[in-house]
Amino acid sequence: MRGANLLWILLNVVLVLADDVRRPYELIVLRDTDTLKCTHVALRDTQLFRALPDEGHTTSKFTETPGQERISFIAREEERVWARAEALCGDRHTWDFHTLTLLQSASNSNEAEQIVLRPTYVWEDPLPLEVEPLITSGESDNRVDLVFFADGYTFEEKGKFIEDAFRLAEDISGNQTFYTVKPLLNFWAAFTPSKESGIGSGGKPKDTAFGLYRDGTELRGVYYSKPEVARTACFSLGDQCDYPILMGNDPLYGGLGGEFRVITPSLANGPLVLRHELGHSIIRVGEEYDGGFAYFGVNAAHNTTLDAVPWSHWLTNSSASASTAHTHVHDHDDHTHVPKAARVERSVMPLQDYAWTMLNASAPWSTTFNSSGTYAWHLVRFSLSGLPNAPDLLVELDGKDLGWVPREDIGVDRWHYDIKVNKTLKGGEHEVVFTLKNKTREGEAQLCSVEILEFGDESEFVSTPGHYSLYPTFSEKNETSYRPTNEDCLMRIVTTPNFCKACTEGLWYALLRRVTLIDDLAVGCSPAGERTLDLNLVPLAHLREWPVGVEESYEVTWARDGIEVPEWKNQTSVADEGGALGSYAVKVKYWTEEVRVDPDGLLESEAAYVATTRCA
Ligand SMILES: *[C@@H]1O[C@H](CO)[C@@H](O)[C@H](O)[C@H]1NC(C)=O
Ligand SMILES: *[C@@H]1O[C@H](CO)[C@@H](O)[C@H](O)[C@H]1NC(C)=O
Ligand SMILES: *[C@@H]1O[C@H](CO)[C@@H](O)[C@H](O)[C@H]1NC(C)=O
Ligand SMILES: *[C@@H]1O[C@H](CO)[C@@H](O)[C@H](O)[C@H]1NC(C)=O
Ligand SMILES: *[C@@H]1O[C@H](CO)[C@@H](O)[C@H](O)[C@H]1NC(C)=O
Ligand SMILES: *[C@@H]1O[C@H](CO)[C@@H](O)[C@H](O)[C@H]1NC(C)=O
Ligand SMILES: *[C@@H]1O[C@H](CO)[C@@H](O)[C@H](O)[C@H]1NC(C)=O
Ligand SMILES: *[C@@H]1O[C@H](CO)[C@@H](O)[C@H](O)[C@H]1NC(C)=O
Ligand SMILES: *[C@@H]1O[C@H](CO)[C@@H](O)[C@H](O)[C@H]1NC(C)=O
Numbered sequence: 001m002r003g004a005n006l007l008w009i010l011l012n013v014v015l016v017l018a019d020d021v022r023r024p025y026e027l028i029v030l031r032d033t034d035t036l037k038c039t040h041v042a043l044r045d046t047q048l049f050r051a052l053p054d055e056g057h058t059t060s061k062f063t064e065t066p067g068q069e070r071i072s073f074i075a076r077e078e079e080r081v082w083a084r085a086e087a088l089c090g091d092r093h094t095w096d097f098h099t100l101t102l103l104q105s106a107s108n109s110n111e112a113e114q115i116v117l118r119p120t121y122v123w124e125d126p127l128p129l130e131v132e133p134l135i136t137s138g139e140s141d142n143r144v145d146l147v148f149f150a151d152g153y154t155f156e157e158k159g160k161f162i163e164d165a166f167r168l169a170e171d172i173s174g175n176q177t178f179y180t181v182k183p184l185l186n187f188w189a190a191f192t193p194s195k196e197s198g199i200g201s202g203g204k205p206k207d208t209a210f211g212l213y214r215d216g217t218e219l220r221g222v223y224y225s226k227p228e229v230a231r232t233a234c235f236s237l238g239d240q241c242d243y244p245i246l247m248g249n250d251p252l253y254g255g256l257g258g259e260f261r262v263i264t265p266s267l268a269n270g271p272l273v274l275r276h277e278l279g280h281s282i283i284r285v286g287e288e289y290d291g292g293f294a295y296f297g298v299n300a301a302h303n304t305t306l307d308a309v310p311w312s313h314w315l316t317n318s319s320a321s322a323s324t325a326h327t328h329v330h331d332h333d334d335h336t337h338v339p340k341a342a343r344v345e346r347s348v349m350p351l352q353d354y355a356w357t358m359l360n361a362s363a364p365w366s367t368t369f370n371s372s373g374t375y376a377w378h379l380v381r382f383s384l385s386g387l388p389n390a391p392d393l394l395v396e397l398d399g400k401d402l403g404w405v406p407r408e409d410i411g412v413d414r415w416h417y418d419i420k421v422n423k424t425l426k427g428g429e430h431e432v433v434f435t436l437k438n439k440t441r442e443g444e445a446q447l448c449s450v451e452i453l454e455f456g457d458e459s460e461f462v463s464t465p466g467h468y469s470l471y472p473t474f475s476e477k478n479e480t481s482y483r484p485t486n487e488d489c490l491m492r493i494v495t496t497p498n499f500c501k502a503c504t505e506g507l508w509y510a511l512l513r514r515v516t517l518i519d520d521l522a523v524g525c526s527p528a529g530e531r532t533l534d535l536n537l538v539p540l541a542h543l544r545e546w547p548v549g550v551e552e553s554y555e556v557t558w559a560r561d562g563i564e565v566p567e568w569k570n571q572t573s574v575a576d577e578g579g580a581l582g583s584y585a586v587k588v589k590y591w592t593e594e595v596r597v598d599p600d601g602l603l604e605s606e607a608a609y610v611a612t613t614r615c616a
Pocket of ligand 6: 369370
């Protein structure tokens, strides 16, 4: 198919990037999963989508609004997206909901049939936005763009907004998390003044751009009340807005994932919430922590069969498997494929409680759980807010003080704590107790979550960082799935700044689907009359501004009239005699140790040029 594409290009146009000839079209639909009634449709052309199947690419997921589904569909032909839109939402002339479209033409070419959407729904004025670059690496049509939108920042607080947004962008891309893929990303700050400063509480938004608010006063979710304003704002930025981030002007923990990433610039938690939510949205993976409900993507296995483990090529010890082989020792002549089972690290979660409860000094909060008494050690994992000092709270397991101390400088913000106990829990019932000692903290002190995990000894459970195996994760219903590492990934441990290798590889796939390695192939004539071809590559490998300590390289191969030119190998600027006519093609191959397999050929890009006139 690649070859066919290239031929088409050579015959029809002078210069094209071969990854995709035209911009594809994108449809986004929000609808009720019960009534199937649509509430929002957006249609536009969008930046390239590599390895796009002919029938288009669909993703569908539930949003944070109960009973609401978000369907995204990308296809090469405009007719296809219109057809899908009408299949999902009915005849377009009956649409009476929020509709955004930048497509002017109708699905058929009949002028009289030109699309007429009800004027009030076609386009509402987007918010006035002042967009400033934070960290940018290239044109938006060949980058993945993340945009911070301001909520609860007044006109006078614009400087604070830019500062907050820059701090977060820098935190997640400067030297960790997204730093190796930074040349594929742009970060922008889109400011619009809010009438009031800060975000709402008690379920009531303030008069702000997107109406962000907390349900109560406790530090938990931050919700938005003006989704259509947010959708329109992002839509109005076109290619410049791939992932909108609504940032509420509040110093403490809070956020939300889903259609929009909602965050606060909390010093302790802002970057944690942001990179975790971006992991969900960009890589399209579920949780790795226990007690969630969605486990999917490159970091989740639901079956220990080696073939069903997405990170099987990252396993530290791929021979630590095949317990099934023993049962087949006599089947020497049987060549049928025996599925190999991967080794599973031995652990269990006897207690999990997302309590989200306000603590009081009159009665402690406590709960009990049973242990099997067969594990070598255990971990007490919990998160708290509103508890800045060690004497404020006592945390006990079976009457023994676990010696909790708050994170330094955490103040009243939320934080996560792990207390490891290298002892076997006895078989039978155990009790964990949280006692608020300081009455004046009532109304603020909160126990967000508590969990007990038990682990086998070193031969049964490898807890070493960098070890890739199958680690059990337990859902809210205590269903088991598996993750690649013990605690290497921020999708499990939000206080960890990096993804594991399986997620990082998935990140490259996700980004390189929307970005081609070739920004431009500029062809010209030099003053000396030579034909010059200058390849502008996305600045990875030796083209990076700063090295990132990862093994990587670019390989560049040129061909003239279909024959490779060895002298031009690995050059980004070449010159040919000006009199030559014919075709030039260049193929770029990127290699990084962060990607071990590339089934869709996303780490390769091609461009071609046909010279039909001579350089004078
Ligand atoms: C990145 O920089 C921050 C702030 O200087 C520092 O706290 C963090 O440890 C650094 N991370 C890495 C991986 O070097
Ligand atoms: C696990 O996955 C393999 C391959 O997809 C399948 O053949 C097998 O039936 C699955 N096993 C279970 C227990 O679901
Ligand atoms: C790999 O796994 C096999 C089978 O469990 C084990 O015998 C071997 O010691 C392991 N090797 C390493 C390096 O862990
Ligand atoms: C989860 O299931 C395991 C057994 O599969 C059990 O030992 C554990 O106690 C259960 N945990 C909870 C929180 O129900
Ligand atoms: C105090 O906290 C305990 C444990 O969470 C709870 O059972 C009790 O109802 C609370 N009392 C008051 C007065 O809120
Ligand atoms: C622990 O096990 C005992 C005996 O089976 C049972 O009576 C008790 O309810 C269990 N406790 C919990 C918290 O599940
Ligand atoms: C527990 O203690 C033993 C003996 O000191 C040690 O070998 C082992 O590594 C410890 N395990 C953990 C998980 O810390
Ligand atoms: C109790 O908390 C208040 C703030 O709410 C603080 O001023 C006071 O020092 C605390 N008391 C103790 C004994 O730590
Ligand atoms: C071109 O670059 C690739 C990747 O760095 C390298 O493996 C290869 O040896 C280079 N070839 C030449 C001729 O420089």
